[in-house]
Amino acid sequence: MVRVSSVDQVATVVRFATDHEISFTTRGGGYSTSGASIAHGGIVLDLSKLRAVHVSPESHTVTVQGGALWADVDVAAARHHLVVVGSTLNQIGVAGATLGGGYGWLTGQYGLAIDNLLWVKMVLADGSIVTASETAHADLFWAIRGAGLCFGVAVELGFRAHRQEGHVFAGTLRFAPDKLPRVVAFVNQFESLTDGRQGFWFGFTMQDSVDMDQCHILVVLFYNGSESQARQFFRPVLELDSVVDTTQMLSYDGLNGILNTADITARRDSLPKIDITHPDKSVGFRRSLRGSNITLPLDAEFVQSIYDEFSAMVTHYPQARDSRILLEFVPNGEVKKVANSATAFASRGPYYNVSSLFEWAEARLDDEIRSRQKGMMDRIGGDAGIARHPGYNPSTHGTGLYANYAGRDVPVEEIFGSNISRLRELKQKYDSHNTFRKWHNLNKHANPPD
Numbered sequence: 001m002v003r004v005s006s007v008d009q010v011a012t013v014v015r016f017a018t019d020h021e022i023s024f025t026t027r028g029g030g031y032s033t034s035g036a037s038i039a040h041g042g043i044v045l046d047l048s049k050l051r052a053v054h055v056s057p058e059s060h061t062v063t064v065q066g067g068a069l070w071a072d073v074d075v076a077a078a079r080h081h082l083v084v085v086g087s088t089l090n091q092i093g094v095a096g097a098t099l100g101g102g103y104g105w106l107t108g109q110y111g112l113a114i115d116n117l118l119w120v121k122m123v124l125a126d127g128s129i130v131t132a133s134e135t136a137h138a139d140l141f142w143a144i145r146g147a148g149l150c151f152g153v154a155v156e157l158g159f160r161a162h163r164q165e166g167h168v169f170a171g172t173l174r175f176a177p178d179k180l181p182r183v184v185a186f187v188n189q190f191e192s193l194t195d196g197r198q199g200f201w202f203g204f205t206m207q208d209s210v211d212m213d214q215c216h217i218l219v220v221l222f223y224n225g226s227e228s229q230a231r232q233f234f235r236p237v238l239e240l241d242s243v244v245d246t247t248q249m250l251s252y253d254g255l256n257g258i259l260n261t262a263d264i265t266a267r268r269d270s271l272p273k274i275d276i277t278h279p280d281k282s283v284g285f286r287r288s289l290r291g292s293n294i295t296l297p298l299d300a301e302f303v304q305s306i307y308d309e310f311s312a313m314v315t316h317y318p319q320a321r322d323s324r325i326l327l328e329f330v331p332n333g334e335v336k337k338v339a340n341s342a343t344a345f346a347s348r349g350p351y352y353n354v355s356s357l358f359e360w361a362e363a364r365l366d367d368e369i370r371s372r373q374k375g376m377m378d379r380i381g382g383d384a385g386i387a388r389h390p391g392y393n394p395s396t397h398g399t400g401l402y403a404n405y406a407g408r409d410v411p412v413e414e415i416f417g418s419n420i421s422r423l424r425e426l427k428q429k430y431d432s433h434n435t436f437r438k439w440h441n442l443n444k445h446a447n448p449p450d
């Protein structure tokens, strides 16, 4: 692992890896679960010393070094009453999330992180340093916005920022499973109610099951406005009898920390210690992120069947109780304004992300848990996703697969749709040795699961 402290050092390491054909990857926030930021027997470029953020209040731009986390950006921008569209979990790497697309609570108002990206300074496979934007290396900038992790090491990113005067309303609610029909009924109103300033996630987990020794409904609310407006908007859900309610007014830089405590990576220090030098590789935290998409309206029986399947799994395998499935209703109007061919990101359409983060402890369960996860995600996409709609066309409606959520074994053609041929041409131009292949390997149909 090479922990660099300058862009020139990044260039030296990348050039060395390419010249000697050494397995190579970059590590940002370390949140990927597919092995994309580790290289057994190879070089891991650690960017954790490159986390500076510069805010320009006059031009509403924020310049971010390639190893920064979203917390670095949120806090720096907040000092100037500015915000950037960034991840809902602020310990995630800025570059890792952005170059694959980048969803956040502000996506409903301002689109994806890539839709707010102005330029990226990137170290290419041969060690050269280029700045890509709409006007310079425009072909690379097209590829960077959605598949950037396959093209180089981003050492600096420039974002458009937005004015944010007040606090936002947000928090989590936990419900017993009998509230599911009422939650589904609310979601089915969501598209007609939202003006882009809201977000509503719900899903299932057994994590932190306070007072409930069963798989429960986890809801996450977001409203960019006053508390009274928010409480009015979410009234049908807030008036349900919740077991836990953490909703409150928060600063935007505080908002993106609310889910950190629910995440095992952030809770690592408070968890029972595991000796990572232990020779037995079969013990230790294992996690797998996998995504799908879902369209509205939801069928309550179908959602119940997903609950039942998930609940049966976490009950049967208590070590997987921290796993979760989330249906992420963040308004998609701004995202859909950009054509699927306008950037490499090819999942803009009338649907919403579903994420599943499954966690377990023993290697003997690897195949079993992963196959159940794949089964549930395929079932959601197949029975309730965009592909089941008559007249569905991936070129116009998008592929329905967010590359940062898709499992690494998902074929790249399914993720990038008709953009894959242009991506492969650009790959030949900018990375003919395929140095950057650990995220999704554009030159191959699919990677074997790690």
Ligand SMILES: Cc1cc2nc3c(=O)[nH]c(=O)nc-3n(C[C@H](O)[C@H](O)[C@H](O)COP(=O)(O)OP(=O)(O)OC[C@H]3O[C@@H](n4cnc5c(N)ncnc54)[C@H](O)[C@@H]3O)c2cc1C
Binding pocket: 025, 026, 027, 028, 029, 030, 031, 032, 033, 036, 037, 047, 066, 067, 086, 087, 088, 089, 091, 092, 093, 094, 095, 096, 097, 098, 100, 101, 102, 103, 104, 148, 149, 152, 153, 154, 155, 263, 289, 357, 404, 405, 438, 439
């Ligand atoms: C719990 C959880 C919550 C999530 N929430 C969100 C969310 O709200 N919104 C969202 O959009 N996504 C979300 N994601 C997905 C997340 O954006 C991706 O997993 C992302 O790739 C993580 O980036 P990282 O830098 O933290 O991870 P890493 O594991 O460090 O890196 C991920 C990939 O990016 C590459 N990479 C990292 N930094 C650079 C760089 N500077 N230049 C080039 N390549 C680089 C790595 O080589 C690797 O291939 C979530 C994931 C998890 C596990």
